[in-house]
Amino acid sequence: MYLVTFRLDPGEYDAEFHELNDAIQAAAEAIDGYLGKRTWHDPDSEDVLVVYYWESLDALDEFGAHPDHERAKRRWTEWYDAYEVTVTEVLDAYGSGFGVDADPPQ
Known part of the structure; x- marks a missing residue:
């Protein structure tokens, strides 16, 4: 499994951003091998982390x-002040589990 962490510093979003963002999510979900995503917001910095799970x-x-x-x-400069992407191969995962919140998301 691979995790793609998309860290962003949000700027201003407009209607075109939301349309494109929805289209991108639909495209991801249509690909065989897409396993889901999780999103976290840092209230102190306003940074957002989106972790995508890929087979x-x-x-x-x-x-x-x-x-x-x-x-x-x-077009990223129109909507984000900064971003970075990290691709990680998962070699192992363990723990007690989070039930319906388990990774990858169901």
Whole structure:
């Protein structure tokens, strides 16, 4: 499994952002190998972390090449003050579990 952590410093969102964001989420969900996502908001800094769960790098590459995702990557300065993406391979995961909040999200 692979985790893609998208950390962002939000700027101003407009209607076009929300339309594109919804289209990108729909594109991710349509890809075989997309396992879900979780979002966290830091109340102190206003940073947002979105962690996407992927079954394979092939699925992640397919998502990265999607036209809506490509368009959003070109226009990030319109909506974010800063961002970073980290791709991590999960080698092991363990713990007591979180029931319906288990990762990857169901």
